[in-house]
Amino acid sequence: MKDSVKHIAVLVSAGRHPVSGEPRHCHNDSLALALGLNLASKVQVLHAGTPSNPALQDYFALGATQIDVVPNSDDIIESLAAQLTDANLILTGTRAESGEDSGLLPYLLAAKLNVPIVADALEIKANREQLEVLQFLPKGRRRRVLVSLPAVVAVHPSAAEALHFVHARKNLGNINTLHASNTKMQTIIDDSKQADSKQWRAKPARKPIKLIAQTAQTGHERLMAAISNKAKGGTVVNEGNNVEKAQVILRYLREHQLIEF
Numbered sequence: 458m459k460d461s462v463k464h465i466a467v468l469v470s471a472g473r474h475p476v477s478g479e480p481r482h483c484h485n486d487s488l489a490l491a492l493g494l495n496l497a498s499k500v501q502v503l504h505a506g507t508p509s510n511p512a513l514q515d516y517f518a519l520g521a522t523q524i525d526v527v528p529n530s531d532d533i534i535e536s537l538a539a540q541l542t543d544a545n546l547i548l549t550g551t552r553a554e555s556g557e558d559s560g561l562l563p564y565l566l567a568a569k570l571n572v573p574i575v576a577d578a579l580e581i582k583a584n585r586e587q588l589e590v591l592q593f594l595p596k597g598r599r600r601r602v603l604v605s606l607p608a609v610v611a612v613h614p615s616a617a618e619a620l621h622f623v624h625a626r627k628n629l630g631n632i633n634t635l636h637a638s639n640t641k642m643q644t645i646i647d648d649s650k651q652a653d654s655k656q657w658r659a660k661p662a663r664k665p666i667k668l669i670a671q672t673a674q675t676g677h678e679r680l681m682a683a684i685s686n687k688a689k690g691g692t693v694v695n696e697g698n699n700v701e702k703a704q705v706i707l708r709y710l711r712e713h714q715l716i717e718f
Contacts, residue, residue: 459496462583462606466501466541467493468549468562469524471512482515485550487620489612493548494520496583500548501525503540505533508634517630518622525633534562538569540635546588547609551577567609575604577613 467490472483493500499522504513508526516524527536541547547570552560567574579599580591583606590602593613604610694705710716 460498461585462496462546463585464501464544465493465497465546465548466503466544467521468537468547469502469504469513469516469521470550470553471504471506471510472515472554480510480512482512482519483550483554484620485552485554485612485614487516487519488614488616488618489548489550489610490516490519490521491618491620492578492581492612492616493546495618496546496581501544503527503537505529505537508632513632514627514630515622518624518627519620520626521630523631523633525635527635534565534569537566541566541570545607546583547572547607549609549611551611551613563609563611570607570609572607572609573604574609574611575602576611578610579613579616581610 469486470483472481474481502521502524505527530536552558575590577593578590582589587605592600592602694702
């Protein structure tokens with residue numbers, strides 16, 4: 458039943474195109490927005506970052522009418538939690554497409570707000586007191602979970618939700634920047650930690666180097682080791698006729714009691 462949940466908040470992040478690297482909407486967060494709009498006529502869309510990011514315009518094309526932007530801070534969980542204390546349902550993707558993208562934000566936020574969390578959601582049915590969530594499980598399995606509100610739900614990338622992208626709506630939305638006084642951000646920051654964070658540098662990932670032990674040998678070296686005296690303690694017979702070579706082999710077999718004559 459639509460509009461059965463009073464206050465739905467959707468967390469969105471700035472995505473990145475996998476080929477060009479250009480900023481765009483995060484596909485996973487867009488699925489969360491689509492699920493939220495199916496449950497309510499209007500949802501609160503919240504973004505932690507920069508209001509001038511061009512990726513935010515894509516969310517207007519996907520149905521958002523206003524995006525509240527929380528400025529960057531050292532404790533983004535604290536900033537988001539201050540804005541979501543009254544939310545009955547918080548929807549988000551499983552992880553972002555840029556930045557730290559560790560996938561921990563939904564869990565840390567649920568712990569901060571002291572509410573339950575359901576991960577890998579594919580479908581959501583809601584009423585005023587609880588949700589029925591179809592949850593993704595490995596190997597194609599699914600299960601339905603009942604959870605009481607308020608709650609945090611992380612939407613799986615495989616959620617079967619159609620995204621309706623309307624370019625004409627990209628410039629019709631409103632971006633509302635929340636000031637530090639409204640976000641109740643923590644002002645006590647460890648100076649040493651802040652100094653260390655400024656020294657971090659982001660670099661493109663490089664191809665991993667395969668470690669090879671110093672004792673590794675080439676194919677030729679292994680072949681020579683297999684036929685050499687030092688490796689096996691045997692004798693290589695290069696001279697003599699076939700009868701003499703056969704006698705050497707028979708002598709070896711008798712010494713090792715491999716034959717009885």
